[in-house]
Amino acid sequence: MSAAAAAAESESESRAQSLDAADPGHRELFDIPPVDGGPYPDVAYFAGNSLGLRPKATRTELLEDLDSWAALGVEGHLDAARPWLPYHELLTGPASRLVGALPSETVVMNSLTVNLHLLMVSFYRPTPERFRIVIEDSAFPSDSYAVRSQARFHGFDPDDAVVRLRPREGEDCLRTADVVERLGSDVALVLLGGVNYLTGELMDIPAITVAGHAAGAVVGWDLAHAAGNVPLALHDWDVDFAAWCSYKYLNSGPGALAGAFVHERHLGDPSLQRFEGWWSTDAASRFEMAAVSRPPASVDAWQVSNPPIFSMSPVRTSLELFDKVGIGTLRERSIRLTAYLERLLAGVTPGRPLQVITPADPARRGAQLSLRIGGARTAGELAKVLRFEFGVIADAREPDVLRLAPVPLYSTYHDCWRAAQALAETVPENA
Numbered sequence: 502m503s504a505a506a507a508a509a510e511s512e513s514e515s516r517a518q519s520l521d522a523a524d525p526g527h528r529e530l531f532d533i534p535p536v537d538g539g540p541y542p543d544v545a546y547f548a549g550n551s552l553g554l555r556p557k558a559t560r561t562e563l564l565e566d567l568d569s570w571a572a573l574g575v576e577g578h579l580d581a582a583r584p585w586l587p588y589h590e591l592l593t594g595p596a597s598r599l600v601g602a603l604p605s606e607t608v609v610m611n612s613l614t615v616n617l618h619l620l621m622v623s624f625y626r627p628t629p630e631r632f633r634i635v636i637e638d639s640a641f642p643s644d645s646y647a648v649r650s651q652a653r654f655h656g657f658d659p660d661d662a663v664v665r666l667r668p669r670e671g672e673d674c675l676r677t678a679d680v681v682e683r684l685g686s687d688v689a690l691v692l693l694g695g696v697n698y699l700t701g702e703l704m705d706i707p708a709i710t711v712a713g714h715a716a717g718a719v720v721g722w723d724l725a726h727a728a729g730n731v732p733l734a735l736h737d738w739d740v741d742f743a744a745w746c747s748y749k750y751l752n753s754g755p756g757a758l759a760g761a762f763v764h765e766r767h768l769g770d771p772s773l774q775r776f777e778g779w780w781s782t783d784a785a786s787r788f789e790m791a792a793v794s795r796p797p798a799s800v801d802a803w804q805v806s807n808p809p810i811f812s813m814s815p816v817r818t819s820l821e822l823f824d825k826v827g828i829g830t831l832r833e834r835s836i837r838l839t840a841y842l843e844r845l846l847a848g849v850t851p852g853r854p855l856q857v858i859t860p861a862d863p864a865r866r867g868a869q870l871s872l873r874i875g876g877a878r879t880a881g882e883l884a885k886v887l888r889f890e891f892g893v894i895a896d897a898r899e900p901d902v903l904r905l906a907p908v909p910l911y912s913t914y915h916d917c918w919r920a921a922q923a924l925a926e927t928v929p930e931n932a
């Protein structure tokens with residue numbers, strides 16, 4: 502076989518199918534959206550970094566929880582098959598294992614940006630000399646708005662207080678050394694995305710955390726694109742606080758409840774400010790209806806309201822699945838799958854206005870490859886063609902970034918082949 506024929510064979514559809522047979526993942530546990538028409542029954546889904554797919558068990562288990570309500574009314578607090586009063590505790594163990602934390606450091610509550618605000622109440626305590634917040638220039642807008650509003654709340658000009666880190670000229674991703682260099686005595690808080698939503702860059706969380714602490718700053722992480730995507734060791738890395746959502750890699754449904762982490766070092770510290778409600782008090786005293794709270798020495802003290810059980814149910818189902826499969830095993834398949842997609846794209850991008858901007862080093866990325874696209878179509882227009890003509894669901898960030906996330910739980914090598922094939926067919930080669 503000639504080298505060209507061997508290369509073509511290695512990129513053939515049958516090769517993708519045999520890789521799936523050898524390295525199958527857990528697709529059978531998920532509902533994969535069907536596609537109308539065309540040769541394949543299901544979509545090739547690459548938007549799990551935006552909204553993960555539904556585990557089949559989610560529907561069954563959510564219905565069980567709903568039926569407890571129908572059968573028991575208020576008595577479900579104690580008598581439901583999964584009693585509502587301690588329901589949130591069912592999520593603590595698997596959530597803490599997923600992010601490398603102690604159970605006392607981990608809680609599932611609220612939404613991501615709400616958690617960032619509650620945590621900043623405690624951990625952004627600016628002074629006239631040390632008041633700056635360091636974020637990425639390409640931070641997700643919610644983070645940018647959140648930190649700007651926090652600076653304003655404390656009486657600072659957000660344009661002055663918020664430092665936006667930009668990649669070097671001609672580069673798409675941040676270099677760790679450049680981040681570290683900016684962490685000076687004016688920085689009160691470093692709040693970066695563990696995996697950048699746009700480029701898919703996995704930051705060096707331990708190194709930046711160490712550097713932030715050496716500079717005298719508090720270091721928090723937005724793990725929206727990291728939780729369920731890459732292994733984390735928040736406790737060992739000495740991260741001060743973190744928050745993440747559960748609707749992306751954690752497959753818990755649109756707007757699903759978020760997670761929060763506070764390092765053990767800070768738990769029970771009476772000097773920390775917190776906003777409180779009746780769920781901030783220790784569980785044993787909650788129904789004493791006392792006027793003054795008795796917060797526990799755990800991150801549960803950051804809870805405010807009683808948890809929404811039917812929103813917790815899908816998060817519990819999903820976390821139990823992660824617990825069973827193991828993030829380490831998933832990461833191994835993720836590295837193989839993403840490398841395969843990368844190899845296929847390398848056969849398509851030369852000569853076309855397509856450029857992968859995610860780091861090539863597997864240690865600096867998770868399950869996402871972002872493509873900068875040129876040519877006449879915007880990313881949104883290209884995503885529409887991929888969806889309606891090829892059944893490939895990608896995520897567009899206008900004007901020019903297309904994000905493809907092969908998710909190790911349910912994506913296939915054949916999905917990757919379909920995506921590369923669709924791009925080759927629809928993006929014209931440069932004249």
Ligand SMILES: Cc1ncc(COP(=O)(O)O)c(C=O)c1O
Pocket residue numbers: 612613614615641643644694698723725726746756
């Ligand atoms: C990195 C990041 N931060 C924050 C958010 C906003 O999260 P929420 O609307 O759940 O607060 C998102 C949403 O996609 C995100 O990707």
